[in-house]
Every structure is written in C-alpha cells, then in structure tokens.
Amino acid sequence: MKLNLKRPIVFFDLETTGVDASKDRIVEISMVKVMPDGEEIVKTRRINPGMPIPPEATAIHGITDADVAGEPKFAQIARSLEQFIRGCDFGGFNSNRFDLPMLVEEFMRAGVEVDDFKRRKFIDVQNIFHKKEQRTLVAAYKFYCDKELEDAHSAEADTRATYEVLKAQLERYDDLENDVDALAAYSCRAESADYAGRILYDEKGQEVFGFGKYKGRSVAEVFRIEPSYYAWMMNGDFPLYTKKVITEIRMREKMQ
Incomplete structure (x- = not known):
C-alpha cells in the first residue's frame, strides 16, 4: 500500500553508544525519505561518536571503535542532515521514546536549531504494533510481512523493515487511516512538551x-x-x- 502523504516522511533508525540521550552518541544513522509520489531516497551514514563504544553496545549493533575511527563527527554532517529532513514528517520504531530524543540532542549539541520539529508529525510504528499485537520489530516483520528480518540491529535493515511494517499495518487494519496526521495521533503516547517525555x-x-x-x-x-x-x-x-x-x-x- 502506498502511503497517503501531504509532504515527505523520513523513516529513520539510530545505532548508538547507549540509551541515555544526554550522555550517549549516535554511531550510525539510516534514513528512508519517502516522497508524496512514492519515490524513496535512502541515506545511511556511520558517525564517529567521539567516545568509546561500550562492548555491550557493540554486541547489539556490531559497530566497533575501529569501524567509525575514520568517520565524521555528527557536528560535521549536522547541517546537511538537517537540510535533508527539513519540512518532513518522521516515522520509526520506538522512535518517539528513543531515536527522536537522541537525534534532537545531537542537533542541539551541534548548534542546529530543531524548533521546526514541533510542526512535524511523528509516527511510532512500535506504538501502533503494541496497541494491535504486542511484539518486537523482528516479530512484527514476521507477523505483518511474513519475512525473516536479516541483519537485525543494522540501522538500514531496521529502517526498511519499519517502513514495510507500517505499510502492512495499513493493509491489515481497516480502522487505521492512511493519513500521516491520523497515524501520528494514533501512535503517540502521552503528548509531551519535550522529546524525552520529562x-x-x-x-x-x-x-x-x-x-x-x-x-x-x-x-x-x-x-x-x-x-x-x-x-x-x-x-x-x-x-x-x-x-x-x-x-x-x-x-x-x-x-x-
């Protein structure tokens, strides 16, 4: 099913050094920008976090210090990244609670304004999934798309799987409206003034x-x-x- 879009939407996933937005850093970001006409633009980039990647984080996403040693710091790509996502809505899997707050913090540390984000819509596919089926992304991909998720916890694989799951959810549930505003409202938990939910x-x-x-x-x-x-x-x-x-x-x- 093709998403009914009024403006582009960016599905994104982050791999990081940990889960604390105030302390941890991004080591990989992948984005699938879907245009209203259905065109998909994919950007995946590894990032030098400027700090050691803990072994427990590497155990999840497989990215080591050596893998990112020659990659740019987030501040070096922040402005071009902001231009890529400017004016877009957002979609992700557990993105409202994790990926979005982490991304906002990185932009702010780089001195890039994110006030525009408050005018965008955020679809959290995990929230839709949990309200409907109560599963993880790997199980969601199997349940909705009848596929095994290869390379789970690689940013691009997770990003593409999230996008496919949302389209499959729209096919499966007649009461889900194919509209970004409606999907964002449905997938939202408690509305927050900040991105971390504090x-x-x-x-x-x-x-x-x-x-x-x-x-x-x-x-x-x-x-x-x-x-x-x-x-x-x-x-x-x-x-x-x-x-x-x-x-x-x-x-x-x-x-x-």
Missing part, C-alpha cells in the same frame, strides 16, 4: 512534570514555590532540549 501536557494543555517527586504537578507552579528545582534540573543530566523547554516556561512565567 515534561508532559495535562488535559488543560499545561506543562506538568512527567517524573520525580512532582510528577503530575504544574512546572510553572513548582518553579514558583521551589525555584531551586529549576537550578537542579539545569545542572543535572537532563537532555538539552528538556532544559530549553523548562527555561522557556520559567521565562514566560516571569514575564506575566
């Missing part, structure tokens, strides 16, 4: 904490009654974009 929106559209002792409490209210909590977050190992969001909230409240 700051959420409540039913009134107000920013609330999604973690810790103030979970569910208004961010603005907490900063009013305990200003030191803002300082604690800014000095802590929180993602850069999360810090950007709480700073905007704090400055907005000061101007009122």
Whole structure:
C-alpha cells in the first residue's frame, strides 16, 4: 500500500553508544525519505561518536571503535542532515521514546536549531504494533510481512523493515487511516512538551512534570514555590532540549 502523504516522511533508525540521550552518541544513522509520489531516497551514514563504544553496545549493533575511527563527527554532517529532513514528517520504531530524543540532542549539541520539529508529525510504528499485537520489530516483520528480518540491529535493515511494517499495518487494519496526521495521533503516547517525555501536557494543555517527586504537578507552579528545582534540573543530566523547554516556561512565567 502506498502511503497517503501531504509532504515527505523520513523513516529513520539510530545505532548508538547507549540509551541515555544526554550522555550517549549516535554511531550510525539510516534514513528512508519517502516522497508524496512514492519515490524513496535512502541515506545511511556511520558517525564517529567521539567516545568509546561500550562492548555491550557493540554486541547489539556490531559497530566497533575501529569501524567509525575514520568517520565524521555528527557536528560535521549536522547541517546537511538537517537540510535533508527539513519540512518532513518522521516515522520509526520506538522512535518517539528513543531515536527522536537522541537525534534532537545531537542537533542541539551541534548548534542546529530543531524548533521546526514541533510542526512535524511523528509516527511510532512500535506504538501502533503494541496497541494491535504486542511484539518486537523482528516479530512484527514476521507477523505483518511474513519475512525473516536479516541483519537485525543494522540501522538500514531496521529502517526498511519499519517502513514495510507500517505499510502492512495499513493493509491489515481497516480502522487505521492512511493519513500521516491520523497515524501520528494514533501512535503517540502521552503528548509531551519535550522529546524525552520529562515534561508532559495535562488535559488543560499545561506543562506538568512527567517524573520525580512532582510528577503530575504544574512546572510553572513548582518553579514558583521551589525555584531551586529549576537550578537542579539545569545542572543535572537532563537532555538539552528538556532544559530549553523548562527555561522557556520559567521565562514566560516571569514575564506575566
């Protein structure tokens, strides 16, 4: 089934040094840019993370320090990468919780603005899958496409499998609308103000904490009654974009 697209959508997958967006780095990125007419443009690139790749990470994706020694740092390709994905919606497998926050952090460290991302739609194929079948990507590929996923945990193989799974999901489920806005809404979990899910929106559209002792409490209210909590977050190992969001909230409240 051909996706019904109003603008291009980029399916992407990252291989990294670990799972902490504030500390870990990308070692490989693969993107399949699907145009409204169905044309597919594939870009896969290994990246020197500027830090040792832990053995446990290599055990998953097979990429070693030697494999990326001669590759560019993310900052060297950030602007061309941003141009490639500019104006696109996004799709991935567990991308809303992992790949997207990691990618945003890398862009911010490279000094590349990502405010445009907030105007894009994000389809997380894993969320659709879990709501429908409760499986992993390997099982999803077998279940929906009746194929074995060769080279699992290579960025390009996982990216292509994710794209194929979404098309198969649209074929299988009559209640899934072939529309990026609808798919993004269906595959979204709790809407968040940041990409890491630390700051959420409540039913009134107000920013609330999604973690810790103030979970569910208004961010603005907490900063009013305990200003030191803002300082604690800014000095802590929180993602850069999360810090950007709480700073905007704090400055907005000061101007009122």
